[in-house]
Amino acid sequence: MSIERCQNPDCNQRIEVIEFGHTRPARPEPRKLVCPYCGHTIYRKTRGAFIVTKLEGSSLCYANDNALCGD
Numbered sequence: 001m002s003i004e005r006c007q008n009p010d011c012n013q014r015i016e017v018i019e020f021g022h023t024r025p026a027r028p029e030p031r032k033l034v035c036p037y038c039g040h041t042i043y044r045k046t047r048g049a050f051i052v053t054k055l056e057g058s059s060l061c062y063a064n065d066n067a068l069c070g071d
């Protein structure tokens with residue numbers, strides 16, 4: 001799990017990226033990461049898949065990095 005920002009400069013929202021299934025013995029392939037705010041899509045290689053969720057309203061940021069919770 002990692003906290004990132006949308007790469008669309010007009011959006012720049014905080015998103016949580018969860019990678020799963022990546023321990024299976026498969027060839028890494030590019031998978032879509034779609035921003036839940038603006039729909040901006042990037043591709044990243046993984047053996048599994050990604051879930052992207054809005055960070056807003058999540059308590060996870062408090063457990064990780066308070067600097068990300070500055071709004």
Ligand SMILES: [Zn+2]
Nearest residue numbers: 006011035038
């Ligand atoms: Zn976005």
